[in-house]
Amino acid sequence: MDPLKIHFEVDGEDFSSAGEASVEMKKKLRQLGIPADVIRRCSIAMYEGEINMVIHAHGGTADVEVYPDRIVIILEDHGPGIPDIDLAMQEGYSTANDRIHNMGFGAGMGLPNMKRYTEDMTVESTVGVGTKVTMTVKL
Amino acid sequence: MKISEIKNLLDAETLCCDEELDSEVESAFCCDMMSDVLAFASSHSVLITGLLNPQVVRTAMMLDMKCIIFVCGKSPTPEIVSLARENGIVVLVTGHYMFAASGLLYNSGKLSGV
Numbered sequence: 001m002d003p004l005k006i007h008f009e010v011d012g013e014d015f016s017s018a019g020e021a022s023v024e025m026k027k028k029l030r031q032l033g034i035p036a037d038v039i040r041r042c043s044i045a046m047y048e049g050e051i052n053m054v055i056h057a058h059g060g061t062a063d064v065e066v067y068p069d070r071i072v073i074i075l076e077d078h079g080p081g082i083p084d085i086d087l088a089m090q091e092g093y094s095t096a097n098d099r100i101h102n103m104g105f106g107a108g109m110g111l112p113n114m115k116r117y118t119e120d121m122t123v124e125s126t127v128g129v130g131t132k133v134t135m136t137v138k139l
Numbered sequence: 140m141k142i143s144e145i146k147n148l149l150d151a152e153t154l155c156c157d158e159e160l161d162s163e164v165e166s167a168f169c170c171d172m173m174s175d176v177l178a179f180a181s182s183h184s185v186l187i188t189g190l191l192n193p194q195v196v197r198t199a200m201m202l203d204m205k206c207i208i209f210v211c212g213k214s215p216t217p218e219i220v221s222l223a224r225e226n227g228i229v230v231l232v233t234g235h236y237m238f239a240a241s242g243l244l245y246n247s248g249k250l251s252g253v
């Protein structure tokens with residue numbers, strides 16, 4: 001069965017709008033009658049991922065695919081890439097600056113949170129090319 | 140605990156969604172790091188924070204929170220308040236600092252910390 005697909009453009013220039021795609025996704029999932037716990041986990045994972053694309057990668061795209069048994073969230077950007085993914089995945093590791101800290105992010109908990117709240121997460125990244133994060137939450 | 144009781148306990152001012160003051164809340168979480176809120180706060184909690192930006196409201200939305208309390212008398216911008224209003228989230232501002240505000244609510248015995 002073809003999944004239901006929802007596409008979002010994530011603006012990397014406007015910090016104050018960061019998180020809007022996640023808000024939209026959450027509304028759509030609620031309309032679809034997805035269970036609250038699944039929505040919560042998708043929302044947290046997508047929000048952290050969206051914020052990362054804004055603060056670290058000048059924006060990107062988010063694609064959400066709803067299958068009968070799972071939700072897949074694909075975040076893709078053409079930012080600087082992540083040189084050491086294992087290091088980036090460590091709790092507390094962050095290259096964030098003060099501007100990011102002032103937003104309440106940059107504590108190095110984003111990627112670990114995304115992993116914690118999803119059943120599966122893969123990070124593909126090439127320095128100078130971009131980053132693709134694929135997350136699956138089971139229904 | 141009703142949000143109106145929280146408002147009274149903290150001598151707080153309501154900036155939006157007065158009509159929701161009768162709503163019941165069961166837990167609270169205080170933090171300025173939004174990643175920690177996302178990681179550790181339970182859904183429907185009250186969020187106590189000293190951070191002022193739209194991401195605070197969006198973080199609260201991710202967790203279906205009904206009320207945000209800004210401490211230290213910090214006034215959120217109209218953009219923050221209107222985002223909260225559109226989404227039915229009560230915004231309170233209290234002159235208490237975060238430690239005192241949290242202590243007062245904790246001492247009420249009516250809110251859990253998880």
Ligand SMILES: Nc1ncnc2c1ncn2[C@@H]1O[C@H](COP(=O)(O)OP(=O)(O)O)[C@@H](O)[C@H]1O
Pocket residue numbers: 052053056057077079080081082088089093094095096105106107108109110111112131
């Ligand atoms: N989309 C991305 N593009 C480039 N670098 C990223 C991206 N996402 C994360 N990173 C890198 O990984 C680090 C850790 O990310 P994260 O755990 O979300 O913490 P934080 O965002 O708080 O710094 C970031 O500080 C950044 O260096």
Ligand SMILES: [Mg+2]
Pocket residue numbers: 048051052105106108109110111
């Ligand atoms: Mg992050």
